Amino acid sequence: MKFHARFPGSGPSGIALRVEAPPPSYEIETEGRTLAGNARRLGDGVWSLVTLDGRQAEARIERTPDGGMRVRIGAVTFEFDLLDELTARALLATGGRAVRKAKHVAAAMPGRVLRVLVAAGDAVSAGQPLIVLEAMKMENEVKSPQDGIVSGVAVAAGQPVNAGEVLVRFAADPA
């Protein structure tokens, strides 16, 4: 089984990982190296790895809201997309262009809309606050991930929202 781990800047196909042997004795080929050792799953997404040269690490794995992998070892967090071969090839077929622009911005957490700072037709720039959400007694600005034109605002002030709910839509890129 083959996987591709994509990091920011690692290129569209990322790092190829080929599983040669599954747990408990794992062996993974990548970029001419072999990651190998003994693996034990201790619970949902919790693994203890002991490498062949005796190094031990407890790794905790979660999915990020956008479907990526978040691996924590000690206080260090790694985040990357782990794609199976099929998905990786499909992405490569698009020509490996820069990341396509988002069609919308969604709430990363449940909360309540305090203020709406933009309206349909507004030109916004990356990093510009769009919405102020209140969650857990704190105000959080939802910022634009990109330069673009707002095509619609899907929420109103005072409205409760769930995680993943669309807040602001962007007009399709003219390009």
Place this chain on the structure above:
Amino acid sequence: MNPPRLLIANRGEIAVRIIRACRDLGISPVAVYSEADRGSLHVRLADHAVPIGPPPARESYLVPEKLLAAARKTGASLVHPGFGFLSENAAFAQAVIDAGLTWVGPRPFSIGAMGSKTESRQRMLAAGVPVVPGMTTPAASAAEVAAFGRENGFPLLLKAAAGGGGKGMRVVRSESEVAEAFARTQSEAKSYFADDRVYAELFVEHPRHIEVQVLGDATGKVLAIGERECSLQRRHQKVLEECPSAAVSPELRAKMENVAVAAARAVEYVSAGTVEFLLARDGRFFFLEMNTRIQVEHPVTECVYGVDLVAEMIRIALGKPMSLAEKPAARGHAIECRVYAEDPGRAFAPSPGRITAVRWPGGPGIRVDAGLTAGDVVPLDYDPMVAKITAWGTSRDEARRRMLRALAETRVQGIQTSVPFFVSLLNDPRVVSNDVSTQFLDTYKFVPPAPEEGQMDLALAAAVLESLEQTKSVRPQTKGAPPAAWRIARPTHGAR
């Protein structure tokens, strides 16, 4: 004879803390819970538990009638308010007393006198307690605030008169900012405290926040039990506290303790309380406010002075003298980290959700006050603190190293926590040398710890293994022996 029952008008970590004090004293704890907290740890550790309504606090934990009804229903004779919620509400304290119950806290008069910032300032001035220059009555208009700024200089701090816990405060750096800041502080004060009165005071630049623990009993005795260093604050919210403060000399400590006792005496203080000071760089200190309740960070004082402040509160409420003849001798140093459900890698965005697995630290010198365990949900409706970890050592550096050890042992799965932030913070040279102020975290940039060599490979391997595991569990199960290794390793989409 049945043991007396004590109702805890609170939730989470502090409710658990009070339950523990009850157990130590042979008192039977009574929990209350909102619908969001039905399965919470504090409910499960109690002998009785009473539902008090829907998740929003204003419909449950903030409704005096529901709490009093719960006490009646369970035969509780004592009420401990914890911190937050109704803990500094004089009317609630009075209602508890009027219902014939025992209030575990200071007299309603003391709460009221210290609860209004303008009134407490006047009392402190009268008692000879130094205060920061500020308005003695709430500002009627933005223009009044601007005039105060012109007279005393900027920056100013705008505060809600009924505020506390860092809510409803705003720094105003120049006269041009006054109008908007005044309007926003007023509106926040109204929504948080249902009281839109606001006042301004001089903002002392780069001060430390030092607070003194006091304890008074019905005999009129008031003791000061050392100070806590609480300068590390984010958005005016403390995140890490220490006892003692490395910035306070024995002479300064004695001075601050004397002033704290005078402040407490000025409001006839009974029970545990905290007198907060701003310590300026030149060694002058100013009274900020008195918290007429148990403080979140009380464990650092308990570790260093060997007292149980919550048990003392209950003892004192029952009319007994405090168990301390005098201030106990200090021993060593303690550090507390407030672990929040937030993601330091994403600008500390709240991270509510279900905790799927948890491992708290242990070993020499470590104390954990957690309100949650595996399977519990961090609700959206309340403060996002999940636990307090306290490390004690014979010296500040030993406490610091033990805290780093404890943080490395801590695992909270399912939500993000501020643990990585504390690891970075406790390795920062300025924190190591205690060169901090209350503004330190305003400019502190959290840099996630850098990976060690080879850690990336381990992360990749772990992610691949977990991905295989998940693929396996969604694939239709075949009867008989699990697939052999070569079958898993074979491409599953080979029809190409």
